Amino acid sequence: MPGSTDGSTKAMGALTIGGLVVVTAxxxxxxxxxxxxxxxxxxxxxxxxxxxxxxx
Structure with a gap:
């Protein structure tokens, strides 16, 4: 489906945001x-x- 994001990309995005929070803390x-x-x-x-x- 156009515009959808597969699970692995969503997981990497969540990991990236979580990593930013951890590194900032x-x-x-x-x-x-x-x-x-x-x-x-x-x-x-x-x-x-x-x-x-x-x-x-």
Whole structure:
């Protein structure tokens, strides 16, 4: 169905948003960690790639 998102893409989106919350909470509580932010950006790029390549 056009405009629908399959389950794996939804799961990656939820994981990306959850990761942002966790990394932000860690940064507020314990200070910034560049590797955590790098990992989150990488996860976000993978999610965007999944969205861009999903079948319509």
């Amino acid at each position: 860690y940064t507020v509580a314990l200070g910034s960690n560049g590797w955590l932010w790098f990992g989150w950006v990488l996860l976000g790029l993978i999610t965007l790639g999944m969205l861009a390549t999903r079948s319509t």
